[in-house]
Amino acid sequence: MNYQTPALRRALAGDYAVGLMPALAQRRFERLLLEDKALRAELAQWQTCLASMTETIPESPVAEHVWQRIKARIEPQPVTESAKRGWWNGLRIGVVACALAVAVVFGVIYNQDDSRYRATLLSDTAQAVFRIDAGADQLHIEALALTAITPAHSLQLWAIAAGSKPVSLGLIAETGRSTLKLDQAQSRLLGKAVVLAISLEPKGGSPTGQPTGPVLYKGALADL
Amino acid sequence: MARRRSVNGPSPFPTLFSDCNRSLASLNLIAWRTAISIAESDQLAQLLASTALGDRRAFETLYRSVSPRLHGIALRFMGRGDLAEDVLQESFVRIWHNASRYQMHLCAPMTWMINITRNQAVDHLRKQRERSLTDVEAQLLEDQSPSAHEQLSTAREAGALNRCLDTLEGMQRQSIAVAYFQGLSCAELAVHLEAPLGSVKSWIRRGMERLRRCLES
Numbered sequence: 176m177n178y179q180t181p182a183l184r185r186a187l188a189g190d191y192a193v194g195l196m197p198a199l200a201q202r203r204f205e206r207l208l209l210e211d212k213a214l215r216a217e218l219a220q221w222q223t224c225l226a227s228m229t230e231t232i233p234e235s236p237v238a239e240h241v242w243q244r245i246k247a248r249i250e251p252q253p254v255t256e257s258a259k260r261g262w263w264n265g266l267r268i269g270v271v272a273c274a275l276a277v278a279v280v281f282g283v284i285y286n287q288d289d290s291r292y293r294a295t296l297l298s299d300t301a302q303a304v305f306r307i308d309a310g311a312d313q314l315h316i317e318a319l320a321l322t323a324i325t326p327a328h329s330l331q332l333w334a335i336a337a338g339s340k341p342v343s344l345g346l347i348a349e350t351g352r353s354t355l356k357l358d359q360a361q362s363r364l365l366g367k368a369v370v371l372a373i374s375l376e377p378k379g380g381s382p383t384g385q386p387t388g389p390v391l392y393k394g395a396l397a398d399l
Numbered sequence: 400m401a402r403r404r405s406v407n408g409p410s411p412f413p414t415l416f417s418d419c420n421r422s423l424a425s426l427n428l429i430a431w432r433t434a435i436s437i438a439e440s441d442q443l444a445q446l447l448a449s450t451a452l453g454d455r456r457a458f459e460t461l462y463r464s465v466s467p468r469l470h471g472i473a474l475r476f477m478g479r480g481d482l483a484e485d486v487l488q489e490s491f492v493r494i495w496h497n498a499s500r501y502q503m504h505l506c507a508p509m510t511w512m513i514n515i516t517r518n519q520a521v522d523h524l525r526k527q528r529e530r531s532l533t534d535v536e537a538q539l540l541e542d543q544s545p546s547a548h549e550q551l552s553t554a555r556e557a558g559a560l561n562r563c564l565d566t567l568e569g570m571q572r573q574s575i576a577v578a579y580f581q582g583l584s585c586a587e588l589a590v591h592l593e594a595p596l597g598s599v600k601s602w603i604r605r606g607m608e609r610l611r612r613c614l615e616s
Contacts, residue, residue, distance in 0.1 A: 189607050193578045194521065195585055195600060219506060224611040225579055226513045227560055232475050234467035241470075241484050242462060245491045250455070387492065 184217055192221035247325065248375070248388055290315075293399055294371045296392035304392045305347075305373065307332075309357070309365050314344060318351025324375065331376045333386060334361065334369045334396075346380050347373065369396050443508035444501075451499035458495055465509070466491070469516045476520035476580060486523055490516040521582030528587075563613035571606030574599055 190196050191204050208215055292309040298320075308315045316332070324330060332355070333341040342364055345355040357365070374381070375388035443465065449457030469490060473483040493515050501511050564572055574592055577583060581591075588603075589596045 186604065189604065189611075193575065193603060193607060194582055195578065195603060197585070219510075220611065221607070222514050223507065223510050224607070224614055225575075226510045226517075227614060228576065228579055229472050229475070229513055229517075230560055232471045235471040235474050235483075237466045237470045237487065238484070241466070241488055242459070244488050245462070245495075248488070248492045249458075249495045387489075389496075 184214060188214060188217040189221045192218055192225055247327070250389075291399055292365055292396045294394045294396040295319075296371060296373060296394040298392050305351075307371055307394075307396075309396065312357050312362055314355045314357055314365075316347055316351070316353040316355070327378050328388075329376050329378050329380055330373050330391070331380050331386070333372045333374065334364050335372060336364060336367050336369045341372070341386055343381070343384065344371075365396060370394070371396055440507055440509065444503040447494075447498050447501045447508055447511075448503065450495060451501070458498075461494075462491055465512060468509075469512060472513060472516055473520055476517070477523065482523060486516065486519045489519045493519070517579075524582050559614065563610055566609055566613050567606045568602075570594070570598075571602045571609070574602045575606045575610070578603055 187196075187204060191201065196204060208218065290308040290310050294307045294309075295303050296305040296307065298304050302320060304318065304320045306317045306319055308317075314332075330347040332344040332347060334344055335341045342361065344357070344361060345353070347353050370393055372386070372390045372393040374386040374390050376386070377388075381387050443461065446457045446461040446464075450461060466487065470483060470487050473486040473490070474480070477483045477486055490512070494512060497515075501508065567575075570592070574588060577591060578588060583591055585596060585600065588599045592599055594602075
């Protein structure tokens, strides 16, 4: 299609803005938008025109819990709990450390399988929080540090190849130790240069199939 | 701050095109709006810029100042308090993650945020329609949601907008409102308006063209 005619560009942007385009044309139009600044401006004119229809809709007060929920979505949960229970936490960290040590030993003994790639996922503060080993058809996740999330959330693991959308690899168990089975597409993806990232999602994982919450930890996957 | 990296640069998490690039200089369509709203606009743009840098306080201030307006809009789309709150919540999570994509010199902040809210609302409405049109919940939703006519008649109280909407023919006005507020696809619109697909398309296209020319004049 010829997108160079000003009238056609204007008409297409209008169709897109109001939602008249079929899904396929929509995706094509979105690709064009990426590289065409003037087309983005054209679209914006339509969006402003349409948004004016909301001008006299009355304001409506918002209950406080909405802000609390938004805050929970954008703020990562604290990594450790309050200092009041210091000795108890110390004990718990000790227990987890022992459990990790046992897990690693067993991992070494029993998982001499097919690990080909490894990633260490770091937090904002460059703390190593998860180690991930990937084989041909499965992926082992080990927590290296304590992470606390509310029961309303799950941690979800994503693989992101350069220039592509994130692909979900699955949810991380609350214990921090998981083995995820990989299907062929996921396995092929890990053969490419990918970054692994863990985002905070609503319980049960992202409802949209794409990350919706903040990325808490990430790291590049490297060949072993 | 590292968290913010996920939305900067070549983002691994692309979002819908919810940004707008409208020049503030050409805002003559709302000439009745005074310098006060432009000052407000500047303030919102500043808050968005701080939000883009990960400033949670600025984000909260932004939330406090625009959430009642966006909540009202979400309510009009969804027709139900709980769903409107969900839409509002998702919209602000998006605003937080995408604030760096907002370009102050090109776009009015409120338009940008309204558009994000509309995208969220329309996504919700579409998912609901896909899920089921026959279950009780959908029935309830339909009963409680304000009709496109009601939405439009409220909107028509505005001066400039009112004048411009008056230049549209009945079906043009109605079909644009239904498309905008309910996010119906072409085929759904034709069923909803009980008219041939071709007519619906041409009502919307001609109506939008007329509306835009009028608002910009």
